[in-house]
Amino acid sequence: MSIVVNLNTVLADRNLKSKELAEMIGITEANLSILKSGKAKAIRFSTLEAICKALDCQPADILSYEIE
């Protein structure tokens, strides 16, 4: 997929663990893992909003587009 999820980088910058973020945004660790691995087919605006709020960042910090 040409949409890349940079959640690992943002998490490392914030010194946060996946488990902590999952608890903060109210999704399971398994779903967060799917999102981080790029296996997710889509992301809800509500999830994106929760991630941006928890990590104090913009959607562009998490998602980027790369030409295949």
Added chain:
Amino acid sequence: MKIFGPKSLSAFFYYIFRSISIALLAFLTYMEFAFITNRFTVKDSRFDMQIPLTGSSVQGDYQFSDILTITLTLIFGILLLYLLSNIFKALKKTVIFNKGIVKNLKLLTVLNLIVGPILYFLIHYPIMHKTEFRNVHNLILLVIFEMISLFLTYVFQKGYTVQSENDLTI
């Protein structure tokens, strides 16, 4: 009454079809065992076999072709009912668009499309040596079942894809 999911009409049909398929399998096993061990009587070239616990009996022409026809038809019936029970078993799950139902619908299509007609012509000509083309309604019914199961297979396959994509929406 609910159609799908646990404690639904699907669950009821699962138990019904599974019970009938097991009963038919037991009947077939008993019949074959009775033929092997000579537990039947022959009168006027017709066999008479008592069915235990029911008080009824099975009768037919005492010829290899007739016995083979009964056996093959029963095996086909058992397979058909077993697959139907598997389909209803998949429908009684909470998520009805699952791999199990797609797999069993595919098998049902193959059974009706390939095995059914082959068995029909096999019984009609090489086994029973019939010269007329009779009982064509059985073949027509098989083709109708095949068409329904073929379309249902693709409906459930599409549903399974949509379900998977929905599950992967975070």
